[in-house]
């Protein structure tokens with residue numbers, strides 16, 4: 138079992154320890170016996186998604202995100218083709234906005250985005266940091282995490298999270314959040330969303346296995362500390378909900 | 380009319396202070412709040428002294444301000460400054476209320492302000508500093524402050540064209556504040572290459588990888604720490620300016636710093652941070668007319684009083700608490716580097732119980748920004764991971780080279796303290812934030828004096 142992960146702009150879109158998502162995912166895959174290669178696309182490289190089974194991008198500062206939007210301009214079709222051949226795509230934090238149709242900055246300048254999702258994002262001059270508890274039908278347990286966004290996203294018809302118990306959704310408090318379409322996942326939850334949520338890791342692994350035609354055991358590997366860290370964070374966040 | 384409101388606000392603010400004292404309220408910013416409610420443009424009417432110095436940035440504000448105050452005082456100036464660090468507009472207003480005459484004239488030669496990087500624009504809407512020091516911009520409390528470019532954008536509107544900027548030229552983002560500012564009104568401080576500089580970037584992430592002006596790839600001829608060093612953009616040519624005030628030689632091991640090739644300073648606190656605090660303070664005091672002799676005399680006898688190191692005993696262990704701000708990987712990395720550099724066996728304890736003392740968050744992604752591999756050294760015998768987020772710490776250490784048999788996990792701080800009390804006698808270094816400090820210090824024997 139071999140698998141290639143492509144990390145987009147790890148030196149630019151890296152505000153919240155995002156590399157850890159891939160480090161942890163890789164260890165889970167290795168526990169299943171897979172051999173995993175992590176490749177990086179850097180700022181000055183010519184964009185290419187060839188041969189990638191998972192394509193990942195994390196959160197970045199607004200100016201860096203615009204730089205990435207310019208670097209990736211015209212690459213929407215190529216990314217769509219990767220998705221069509223079964224690649225799993227995961228964009229977290231402000232990278233979520235890059236998967237939509239456009240991002241308009243606080244000064245009103247519009248940047249075309251990749252257009253895989255039919256949504257648009259408008260930045261504001263207000264930053265909204267906050268902890269998040271999010272529910273999705275795809276997982277038996279809620280996802281925990283953190284968001285630090287200064288934008289609103291409109292037009293998502295298929296949100297990843299149907300509702301939030303805590304946090305700011307795409308365009309409203311507690312509202313639907315993120316975007317999902319088959320194996321394309323996007324959420325504004327930043328930080329190591331996979332690290333914090335072992336169930337989310339399992340979901341990604343099952344989608345990868347599905348695309349690769351692997352047979353997976355009923356019970357996926359459980360690694361130390363992850364479940365406990367999740368349980369404590371969920372407990373602490375739940376205590377804030379009332 | 381405006382002036383009348385000002386006097387009413389001034390006198391009301393002054394009057395309510397003794398009342399607060401009488402009712403045993405601690406000195407608060409309340410008088411400032413009251414004055415601003417009565418007269419929102421209060422600060423505009425205060426008669427400022429000739430020199431108004433402001434200091435902002437992610438780290439080192441308080442230390443720099445204390446040094447500046449000490450050097451100005453040694454030069455015989457009367458300095459009014461916000462010691463308690465209440466650095467938002469209400470705090471500044473309260474400070475001025477207490478330190479001005481009944482007609483609103485500040486009693487002092489210099490007003491010195493530690494200024495909150497996010498709120499400076501509200502304070503400096505009404506008056507502007509003659510000298511504005513910006514120390515550095517790092518990832519610091521992203522959950523509260525936002526990332527450093529966000530902070531940059533927040534500071535920018537607080538800069539008045541008439542103000543002289545004193546900028547850390549070794550920080551590319553800070554140096555970019557000079558763009559569009561009158562070059563005559565920009566002064567630079569920086570550190571030259573020295574034995575503790577490195578050719579390669581150290582740390583988990585590199586915020587100097589890209590140019591703040593054009594996002595082009597940057598090249599460094601040397602790094603001092605994090606993204607602080609000598610940089611040049613490979614695309615637009617943006618580069619480190621030649622410093623007006625330079626640390627021309629540095630020997631951290633011997634604790635010797637030379638400024639502008641002339642003045643030798645003996646360092647009481649040997650951290651690279653402290654070098655930049657000294658350079659910042661030196662620059663602005665030079666510009667304010669203090670002589671190198673006076674400054675050197677103050678710095679050579681200078682003891683840091685900011686409580687960042689607290690010494691204690693616990694059983695047979697001699698302990699030192701190294702305050703490490705949570706959500707600030709640069710602060711953690713500096714302290715980890717210090718522990719790494721020791722040559723005697725020791726134990727280390729890391730506590731993450733409450734991420735902040737000011738607000739709640741369960742955000743722990745910053746743990747992945749910290750270079751915990753610096754503890755992968757033979758002299759670090761045991762590492763205790765404690766507090767509510769012990770599991771997150773443990774998980775983080777699973778992705779370091781540190782051998783698991785050196786790790787001790789104890790969610791309960793008292794339990795870890797009891798076990799340490801009963802076993803071992805190695806020096807103990809504890810890293811945690813202000814939010815969690817007392818959870819340890821209440822259980823140990825504090826040393827008198829300390830530093």
Ligand SMILES: [Zn+2]
Pocket residue numbers: 590591592593594595612613614615616617
């Ligand atoms: Zn450039």
